Amino acid sequence: MDRIFRALADATRRDILRRTLVAEQTISDLAADYAMSFAAVQKHVAVLERADLVAKSPAGRERRVHARPETIAKAQALLDAYEHLWRARIDRLDALFAEEHPTSPSPPTDPNPQPTPSQPTP
Amino acid sequence: MDRIFRALADATRRDILRRTLVAEQTISDLAADYAMSFAAVQKHVAVLERADLVAKSPAGRERRVHARPETIAKAQALLDAYEHLWRARIDRLDALFAEEHPTSPSPPTDPNPQPTPSQPTP
DNA sequence: CTAACATACAACCATATGGTTGTACATGGA
DNA sequence: TCCATGTACAACCATATGGTTGTATGTTAG
Numbered sequence: 194m195d196r197i198f199r200a201l202a203d204a205t206r207r208d209i210l211r212r213t214l215v216a217e218q219t220i221s222d223l224a225a226d227y228a229m230s231f232a233a234v235q236k237h238v239a240v241l242e243r244a245d246l247v248a249k250s251p252a253g254r255e256r257r258v259h260a261r262p263e264t265i266a267k268a269q270a271l272l273d274a275y276e277h278l279w280r281a282r283i284d285r286l287d288a289l290f291a292e293e294h295p296t297s298p299s300p301p302t303d304p305n306p307q308p309t310p311s312q313p314t315p
Numbered sequence: 316m317d318r319i320f321r322a323l324a325d326a327t328r329r330d331i332l333r334r335t336l337v338a339e340q341t342i343s344d345l346a347a348d349y350a351m352s353f354a355a356v357q358k359h360v361a362v363l364e365r366a367d368l369v370a371k372s373p374a375g376r377e378r379r380v381h382a383r384p385e386t387i388a389k390a391q392a393l394l395d396a397y398e399h400l401w402r403a404r405i406d407r408l409d410a411l412f413a414e415e416h417p418t419s420p421s422p423p424t425d426p427n428p429q430p431t432p433s434q435p436t437p
Numbered sequence: 438c439t440a441a442c443a444t445a446c447a448a449c450c451a452t453a454t455g456g457t458t459g460t461a462c463a464t465g466g467a
Numbered sequence: 468t469c470c471a472t473g474t475a476c477a478a479c480c481a482t483a484t485g486g487t488t489g490t491a492t493g494t495t496a497g
Contacts, residue, residue, distance in 0.1 A: 198324035202317050203455090207393075214400040221473060233456055235474075240454090254464040254473050262401045265394055271329075272391045278336040279384045325485090343443060355486055357445075362484095376443050376494040 197268050200244035205229075206237045213247050214260040223258065319390050322366035327351075328359045335369050336382040345380065 200206055205227055212218055224234040238258055241247040245264045249256040322328055327349055334340055346356040360380055363369040367386045371378040 194329070195324050195326060198320045199454095202320035202324055204317060205455095207316070211397065211400060214397055215404055219473075229455090230457065231474085232458080232476085235476090236455070256474070260397075260401065262398065265397050265401075269391065269394045269398070272387055272394065275333065275336055275382075275387050276384065276391070278333060279382065279387075282337055321484095327485095341443075351485090352487065353444085354446085354488080358485070378444070 194267070194271065196240075196244040197246065197264060200240050200246055201268070203237070203240075205234075206241055209234075209237055209258075210241060210246055210260055210265075213258050214262070217257040217259045219255045219257060221255070316389070316393065318362075318366040319368065319386060322362050322368055323390070325359070325362075327356075328363055331356075331359055331380075332363060332368055332382055332387075335380050336384065339379040339381045341377045341379060343377070 201210070208227075209218075209223055212223065220231070220235055220238060223238065224231045227234055238247065238249070242249060245261055247258050247260050249258050251257075323332075330349075331340075331345055334345065342353070342357055342360060345360065346353045349356055360369065360371070364371060367383055369380050369382050371380050373379075
C-alpha cells in the first residue's frame with residue numbers, strides 16, 4: 194500500500210497512469226511529452242510498475258505499458274474504509290445525541306464542528 | 316494532491332489518520348502507541364496536517380487532532396476519475412468490437428487481457 | 438510559585454527519491 | 468548487413484524524508 198500511494202504522489206506518474214488507463218503506451222510515447230529525460234520517465238514507469246499500478250508487455254523492441262485498474266481499486270478500497278470509519282463515528286455521535294434528546298427526531302446536522310461543505314482547493 | 320498521496324504513503328500516518336477518523340486524539344495519545352519518539356509522531360502529524368488530512372484544534376495545553384474526511388474525498392474523487400477513464404476505454408473497445416461483429420450481440424469478455432472483474436468500488 | 442506535562446522546533450544524520458549523463462544491448466527497416 | 472530506434476541499467480548528484488536528541492515555551496496541578 195505504501196508503494197501504491199507513493200507512486201500516486203507525483204504528478205508525472207499520475208499523468209502516466211491516466212494515459213495508460215486510456216490506452217497502452219510505449220515508454221517512448223510517454224517520454225515524448227514530458228520535459229525530462231527518457232531515463233527519468235523510465236524510472237517513473239518503474240515506480241508505477243513496482244506498485245503494480247501498471248505492467249509492461251514486451252512487443253518487439255518496444256514495451257507496451259498498460260494500467261492495472263485492480264490496483265487502483267485497492268487504493269479505493271482503503272479510502273472507502275476510511276470513509277466508513279468516519280460515517281460510523283457520525284452515527285455513534287448521532288445515536289448519543291438522540292439518546293440525550295429523545296423527543297427530537299434526528300438533527301439534520303452533526304454536532305461536530307467539521308465544515309464538510311467548504312472545499313477550498315479544487 | 317501530491318501532498319495527500321504522499322501523506323498516505325506511510326503506514327504510521329495511515330494509522331494516525333484511521334485513529335483520528337474514529338475519534339479525536341492528542342499528539343501524546345497517538346505517540347504512546349508507536350515505537351518511535353514523540354517528535355517523530357509529531358512530524359507525521361505535521362505531514363498529515365500539511366496535506367489537510369487532519370487538523371489540530373488547541374485545547375488547553377493539548378492539541379486535539381481530528382481527520383478531515385473532505386480531503387480523503389478528494390483522493391477518492393481522483394481514483395474514481397481513473398476508474399471512469401478505464402470504463403470509458405472498455406466501452407470504446409466494446410463498441411469497436413460490436414462494429415466489427417454486428418451480428419454478435421455483445422461478447423462477454425473484452426478483447427483486452429485486463430481482468431476487469433475485480434472492481435470492488437461501484 | 439513551582440514542578441510536571443504537552444507541545445513546538447531546531448540541528449543533525451542516514452537513506453530514499455528524482456533527476457542527470459553515459460553505456461550497452463536487442464530489434465526492425467533500408 | 469548496417470544503422471537508427473527503443474529500452475535497460477549504472478553511476479552520480481542535489482534534495483527530500485524519516486528518524487534521532489536537545490532545548491524552549493506555554494499550561495495545568497499541587
